[in-house]
Amino acid sequence: MTRTMLDLTGLKCPLPALKTRKALKPLRPGDQLEVHCTDPLSVIDIPNLIRETGDTVEITERNDARIVFLIEKANGSIDSANAALRS
Numbered sequence: 710m711t712r713t714m715l716d717l718t719g720l721k722c723p724l725p726a727l728k729t730r731k732a733l734k735p736l737r738p739g740d741q742l743e744v745h746c747t748d749p750l751s752v753i754d755i756p757n758l759i760r761e762t763g764d765t766v767e768i769t770e771r772n773d774a775r776i777v778f779l780i781e782k783a784n785g786s787i788d789s790a791n792a793a794l795r796s
Contacts, residue, residue, distance in 0.1 A: 712741040718775060719747055726754040729780070733762060736782040743769075744778040751776055 715732050717725045725746045732742055744755065752768065755778050759766040763783045770777035 710739045710741065711736075712743060714743045715745070717744060717746045717748075717751075721748050722750040722754060724748075725751045726758045729755055729778075730758055730762070733764065733780065733782060738782050738784045740782045742778075742780040742782070744780065746776045746778070747774070749776075751778075755780075 713732065713736070715729065717728055720728070725744070725748050729742070729744055732744075736742060746755070748754075752771070756766055759780060765781045765783065767779045768776060769779045
């Protein structure tokens with residue numbers, strides 16, 4: 710299990726969610742992604758993204774300066790399952 714830190718401070722919607730999605734793709738099950746954001750909309754966008762991917766997310770810090778998410782890559786993502794169904 711590895712933990713990767715992704716600094717998205719200063720970025721505005723929709724970039725934090727898009728960059729988080731991209732950073733999750735190469736991770737293996739059990740790996741963690743720690744995402745640092747300053748965009749207040751990320752508290753909505755990133756959990757919605759994680760519901761789509763099937764991974765798990767926890768907000769570990771939230772204050773006026775930043776929001777920190779800890780995301781754990783699940784065994785199989787919904788994107789992978791959907792791709793298999795289309796084949």
